[in-house]
Amino acid sequence: MAEIVAAAAAVHAPQLLSRPPYEEIDKLDTSTDALHAFGKVVEDARPDAVVVIGIDHLETFWLEAVPAFTLVISEECDASYTKWRRRKKIHTSLAKDLLKGVIAQDFDLTYSQDAELGHAFLTPFEHILGDSEVPVIPLLVNTYLPPIPSPRRCYALGRAIARALADRPERIAVIASGGMSHFPGTARYTAPNYAFDRWLIQETAAGRYDDLLGLTPVNLDEVGESELVTWCVLLGMTGGELPGSLLSYQELSHHGHGVIQFVPGLPPAAEKPAEERLPRYGGHSFTQDDYVYYRFPEPSSLPLNRFLRQIITQDDARTAFAHDRDAAIAASGLGAEERAALAAEGFDQLVELGAHPLLALSAWQVVKNELAAAG
Template sequence: MAEIVAAAAAVHAPQLLSRPPHEDPAKLDASTDGLRAFGEVLDETRPDVILLIGLDHLETFWLEAVPAFTFVLSPEVHAHYMHQRRTARVHTELAAHLLRGVIERDFDPTYSQDAVLGHAFLTPLEFIVGDRDIPIVPILVNTYLPPIPSPRRAFALGQAIGEALAERPERVAVIASGGMSHFPGTARYEQPNFAFDEWVITEMAHGRYDELLALSPVNLDEVGESELMTWFVALGIIGKVPGTLLTYQELSHHGHGVVQFLPPLPPDRKWLDNTAEPYGGHTFTFTDYTYYRFPDPSTLEINRMLHRIIIEADYREAFVRDRATVVAAAALRPEERAALLETESFDALTALGAHPLLALSARQVATLEQQRQQAERSDG
């Protein structure tokens, strides 16, 4: 019977990889220190495999198919962000066993033998796994392309994975890679709900999860917490055990949290004694997705272009070098073409239906590419 020897939930913000100058370096260091601290737990517990539960920022899958849950079964997997890349071995035997096991338990996940993963996987591979030669089983959860699964469905998938693991002999670590409150690419980008994060941490310190699991996907959209879906899968695997906070940092746009569940740590009285209001005092009012809406089919071409800027280095380089030519060649509507030519921020595109995460990510990688080209010219 498999033994779950370590489990944590952890931030994966791309700023931890790119270290932009406008971020507080001390807070970035505190976040990566928390990730590395859990890496040391892997040395102590010696897992045979890591279940790495991450999400897709529209880097792996595209609008040709939007799976709710995906198991990756290639012999190895590549994770990237801009020019940073890592390769990890995949425990394909266990991955195939879990795939069959959850299907036998009435789940219908997607599987891929040819998936390229994004920073939700690169960040924990870089700062938690590091140079440790531990194979992984990558599992993706859809959190940004509505309709998304419910917290209870994610938890139930975790329970099915746990039941399938019971048939195996491995020592297993579980890492849920997902952020706390943030609204990337939206008008609320610099207004995360830190009070909601505080309530989540307090609930986890007590091992209380019923109210969290009762939230709807629209509720998660309202408070910027959809990435907690990866945490809910992990909780289904390990059970509703208390979590102990390793670090929490309030950045201008994002709550960075790292929580260790297993091995159990001494409880933190700060959070056990916390009297945070339910939901951090928030009253839910949304009746439909507002920040991350269902992408209207009419917006496919602008979203396709943003996606190419993010994932295709040559296309991104050409876009930064000669934006007008690249925009003219794209099958865009006039208002989309104008928005791309008239602003550096891409923010106007979200009002036209571009997915906020694509608009933000395209802006970030284009800025980094612009800096690279400027440095190249300076060196030349």
């Protein structure tokens, strides 16, 4: 049967690729060092394939279709973020068997033979797999476009994947590409919930996952932890009992960067006495009864969101906006309020008008990076 020979959850922040000078470079270095360390673990494990469980930052599917779970089944895949790009071979025969096996268990799974992947895949391709020729199997989990699958549902998918792979002989590595607390593009961008992160690191070290799996997607939205759904798929694949060893955790002004290794196991840290443990959820009391930070995008906001996505994904649109913003805005066909928000600094006004926070922030970032590169 297939054997999981390496598994980790890993940060994929785009700053680990772009390394903008206004970031805390030493912390970025510490995060990439941890990714490289796990890359050596993967190399030594000599897997036949790497299942990379990532998310979509509205780069791959966009609002024409929002699948909950998507397996990429093609001969190769491209992952990109502005000027950075990596191409990886896909283990197509294994991916096809995985697809058939999961659907045979009555678990709906979309597939794509033509998916352009974003930085959730590019970062592990770059900093974990590097130039390795081991083939990958990309799996996308919807994370930022409500409604999103629950942690328990993602765990169930992981269990279904494990059963689908049971009769295969391959050695498998697993990377759950997802961040810890962050609120990209929202009013809480500079206020991550580090206490929740620390609690999660504590629970992971002890192999305790029931509280995490019992959370709702709205709970995750409240603490900036939506990307943990990729971790839940990994936990399902490994059985949900293995402890995780912390390789790195960095508190950036806008993001908790975590890298946690599950397989192979490392010597466990000493468990704290019960009275010294961090309280459940880091002391957070949940209050939201609906999504607040990543709400359902109203159809009326589609033209604005489409324009922002073009800035992010199309080189000519990004260059035009960066170097002649007034002309690009005038040609956008958007209303007066949207044009005024595009002309303003930052992204808060865009979000108020219905822009998806990820698109608003990402457009601001890539334009800022392009201008910095141009001097």
